[in-house]
Amino acid sequence: MNISFENKNIIIMGVANKRSIAWGIAEVLHKAGANLIFTYGKERSKKNIEKLVETLENQNHLILPCDVTDDEAIHQTFNTIKEKVGIIHGVAHSVAFANKEELEGEFVDTSREGFLLAQNVSAYSLTAIAREARPLMTEGGSIVTISYLGGERVVRNYNVMGVAKASLEASVMYLANDLGKDDIRVNAISAGPLRTLSAKGVSDFNSVVKVIEERSPLRRSITLEEVGNTALFLFSELSTAITGEVLHVDSGYHTIG
Ligand code: N5H
Structure with a gap:
């Protein structure tokens, strides 16, 4: 079995800073020898x-804009990737957004506009990207997205994002079924709470982490590197029969009732 990432081209969407899950994935893949293509929204x-790429040993990585709410922009980004890189082997989709005011209080107060915005950026974007990635994955491929437990059960304040993650996880199944014919796998990692930019401003974030530390089977929180390692597994030939799956990287917390 070949588990090397030499000559593997992997697109990383959603690095905002060094605490981003997307960056955690990038660091692990880079160490394994992958060629990375970064896309950003802002x-x-x-x-x-x-700046982050400057810290890597091989700094020869493409950095391209990609507004995931704009089909034409996505098409152009993938066209550029096709011209400059050719074949791609993986996409890490680590993109989400919801209005701040809808991440507190009651879900029932979610506006139509806020609901559709969260779905558009956080869920539909995976489908739009999978459609563009498919023709470039001529040697087979692996698409990995990031979810959270709030898509499976009610987690206080997650609200509109919980419904978007449920939609994202269902999209993973349907996309896996479509793209499986082309040997392209689609999976999600449901990550435990991490101190990312998304978590910034979440008032009771510390208490969410404390619950994980006290009640999860492993009695500890998780690290960015652990999510990166799992992504590496899902991009590698170690996971060739896994698709349509949501893999929890959460110290086992999702099993606790
Ligand atoms: C139960 C929780 C805590 C409450 C909910 C947090 C939800 C976070 C997800 C969304 C994607 C965060 C978000 O869109 C924040 C924006 O309104 C404001 N922030 C920004 O605009 C920054 C600058 C940009 C870079 O952010 C984005 N997204 O573009 C969940 C937590 C325990 C776990 C967690 C934090 C989950 C998650 O989905 O990220």
Whole structure:
């Protein structure tokens, strides 16, 4: 079995800073020898990615804009990747957004606009990206997205994002069934709470982490590197029969009632 990532081209979407899950994945894949292509939504992220890439041994990675809410922009980004890189082997989709005011209080108060925005950025984008990635994955491929337990059960304040993650996880199953014919696998990692930019401003984040430390089977929180390692597994030939799956990287917390 070949578990090397030499000559493997993997797209990493959603690095905002060094605490981003996407960056955790990038670091692990880079160490394994993969060639990385970064995409960003906000101009501010571009500068951050440039600085982060400077810390890598091989700095020869493409950095491209990609507004995941714009089909034409996605098409152009993948066209550029096709021209400059050719074949791709993996996509890490680590992108989500919801209005801050809808991540507190009652879910029942979610506006139509806020609901659709969260679905658009956090769930539909995976389908739009899978459609563009498919023709470039001529040697087979692996698509990995990031979810959270709030898509399976009610987690306080997660609200509109919980419904978007449920939609994302269902999309993983349907995409896995479509793309399986082309030897492309689609999976999600349901990560335990991490101190990312998304978690910034979440008032009771510390108490969410404390519950994991006290009640999860492993009695500890998880690290970015552990999510990166799991992504590496899902991108590798170690996981060739796994698709349509949601793999929990959460110290086992999802098993606790
Ligand atoms: C139960 C919780 C805590 C409450 C909910 C947090 C939800 C976070 C997810 C969304 C994606 C965060 C978000 O969109 C924040 C924005 O409204 C404001 N932030 C920004 O605009 C920043 C600058 C940009 C870079 O952020 C984005 N997203 O573009 C869940 C937590 C325990 C776990 C968690 C934090 C989960 C998660 O989905 O990230």
